[in-house]
Amino acid sequence: MKAKLILEKDFSVGQVDRRLFASFIEHLGRAVYTGIYEPGHPNSDSNGFRQDVLQLVKELNIPIIRYPGGNFVSGYRWEDGVGPISERPRRLDLAWRTLETNEIGVNEFAAWCRLANSQLMMAVNLGTRGVQDACNLLEYCNIEKGSYYSDLRRSHGATEPHHIKTWCLGNEMDGPWQTGHKTAQEYGRLACETARAMRKIDPDIKLVACGSSVCTMPTFPSWEDEVLTNTYEDVDFLSLHQYFGDRCSNTPDYLAQSIEMDRFIRTVTSVCDYVKAKKRSPKTMYLSFDEWNVWYHSSAEEEDIIKNHPWGVAPKLLEDIYTLEDALVVGTLLITLLNHADRVKMACLAQLVNVIAPIMTVPGGKAWKQTIFEPFFHASQYANGTVLQTASVCEKYDSKNYCDVPYLESTAVWNEPAGEITVFAVNRSLNEPMELACRFDGFGSCRVLEHLQLCGNDLKAVNSAEKAAVTTALGDNGYEENGTCFVPLPAASWNVIRFKTEP
Numbered sequence: 001m002k003a004k005l006i007l008e009k010d011f012s013v014g015q016v017d018r019r020l021f022a023s024f025i026e027h028l029g030r031a032v033y034t035g036i037y038e039p040g041h042p043n044s045d046s047n048g049f050r051q052d053v054l055q056l057v058k059e060l061n062i063p064i065i066r067y068p069g070g071n072f073v074s075g076y077r078w079e080d081g082v083g084p085i086s087e088r089p090r091r092l093d094l095a096w097r098t099l100e101t102n103e104i105g106v107n108e109f110a111a112w113c114r115l116a117n118s119q120l121m122m123a124v125n126l127g128t129r130g131v132q133d134a135c136n137l138l139e140y141c142n143i144e145k146g147s148y149y150s151d152l153r154r155s156h157g158a159t160e161p162h163h164i165k166t167w168c169l170g171n172e173m174d175g176p177w178q179t180g181h182k183t184a185q186e187y188g189r190l191a192c193e194t195a196r197a198m199r200k201i202d203p204d205i206k207l208v209a210c211g212s213s214v215c216t217m218p219t220f221p222s223w224e225d226e227v228l229t230n231t232y233e234d235v236d237f238l239s240l241h242q243y244f245g246d247r248c249s250n251t252p253d254y255l256a257q258s259i260e261m262d263r264f265i266r267t268v269t270s271v272c273d274y275v276k277a278k279k280r281s282p283k284t285m286y287l288s289f290d291e292w293n294v295w296y297h298s299s300a301e302e303e304d305i306i307k308n309h310p311w312g313v314a315p316k317l318l319e320d321i322y323t324l325e326d327a328l329v330v331g332t333l334l335i336t337l338l339n340h341a342d343r344v345k346m347a348c349l350a351q352l353v354n355v356i357a358p359i360m361t362v363p364g365g366k367a368w369k370q371t372i373f374e375p376f377f378h379a380s381q382y383a384n385g386t387v388l389q390t391a392s393v394c395e396k397y398d399s400k401n402y403c404d405v406p407y408l409e410s411t412a413v414w415n416e417p418a419g420e421i422t423v424f425a426v427n428r429s430l431n432e433p434m435e436l437a438c439r440f441d442g443f444g445s446c447r448v449l450e451h452l453q454l455c456g457n458d459l460k461a462v463n464s465a466e467k468a469a470v471t472t473a474l475g476d477n478g479y480e481e482n483g484t485c486f487v488p489l490p491a492a493s494w495n496v497i498r499f500k501t502e503p
């Protein structure tokens with residue numbers, strides 16, 4: 001099969017914000033306990049942080065990490081997680097039917113983020129709590145000294161403020177599963193008042209209001225309209241959450257699901273601009289896709305754990321083991337986010353360790369990379385610069401739920417200072433290789449520097465602590481003719497083609 005991509009120097013979508021490669025750690029399952037933190041593990045430092053996990057997190061070069069939830073935050077009392085560890089209470093976490101020991105709280109997590117070279121994106125509890133507690137936490141984190149909560153932080157050994165700049169105003173408040181679930185009107189008013197009070201404490205913070213938990217919510221997209229009508233001038237971002245999965249064992253359909261993410265972003269952008277128009281506002285609302293990933297392998301088992309199991313500490317929850325096929329889908333989702341770089345400025349791969357995660361750990365044992373680690377690593381590493389508008393031509397197919405699905409899903413990022421263009425491309429065809437012709441207009445000469453790829457005969461192949469079955473390989477660089485580069489993309493493959501441009 002043949003496909004064509006035409007890139008023109010002066011036609012761009014927007015700058016890639018590094019925060020597109022953000023992630024998320026929730027107090028859920030083994031994300032924190034036996035994930036990032038495991039005192040006594042041979043690779044842990046004196047604070048109990050696993051250095052092998054940190055190494056992998058640093059490899060992904062994650063600019064900012066959302067914490068501490070997720071559904072967990074809607075019942076969280078942050079004060080439980082500060083002060084002497086021996087005096088911290090054990091609480092029932094209603095979201096995940098788990099005993100929370102509170103050994104890790106905001107000071108420990110902020111210290112861990114510094115080690116990971118990441119910033120912290122903190123969520124406040126607007127489920128069971130409200131304006132006052134959000135303000136107390138912000139004062140505790142960001143005020144230097146001389147007030148009750150800033151001095152309390154200092155008395156806990158954190159002399160310097162954490163300077164947390166990005167704050168989420170609750171989590172998935174549209175979801176009936178959320179502790180303290182609210183209507184759009186109730187949430188919109190609360191988010192607005194919380195935002196206003198928080199900004200009085202620290203005017204430099206950036207605030208994220210909750211959008212819909214998934215685009216199939218019955219309240220979508222009127223939720224967005226009502227929430228923004230209440231908060232438009234008081235927040236900087238509106239959030240989107242969505243997880244994807246092959247629930248019908250239908251690979252062509254599964255590989256097409258990024259179309260759903262694309263539609264979701266387009267609709268939310270339209271609602272933002274509708275509210276902007278209603279308010280005659282000059283301000284543009286940006287999107288934070290602060291939960292996205294593939295999540296379906298563990299769904300049935302987790303339902304059972306949450307409903308029937310006794311309360312326990314750090315239970316095994318949401319530990320999806322990802323296939324090659326899942327990595328291809330994650331690739332298409334990354335491409336979709338990049339193609340909306342003008343509006344989506346933050347996106348969190350949910351989550352980071354053990355819970356629907358690219359990094360897994362064995363308690364007392366190894367840390368290892370899942371298949372989805374690879375495309376996320378490539379995008380974080382090479383998608384620096386300007387996303388170019390791509391004009392593409394390729395064959396299309398119809399699947400169970402989607403029509404006219406292009407076999408080629410692609411984006412291109414131009415790193416002008418480095419003189420490089422990176423094309424990220426997925427060939428969705430399960431049996432036909434594709435010859436991709438890339439034509440570059442206005443860049444001078446272009447040649448392939450490197451072609452990285454993920455592919456294989458077994459789409460269900462997975463990695464484990466013992467074996468890395470799905471890893472990045474070098475692909476064929478193809479050839480150049482009359483200024484066009486022809487690069488072969490294997491059937492069912494993720495490709496990162498790095499071009500060098502020379503004037």
Ligand code: AHR
Pocket residue numbers: 026069070071072171172213291350351
């Ligand atoms: O990431 C897992 C859960 O998914 C989060 O706690 C919640 O926000 C979402 O529904």
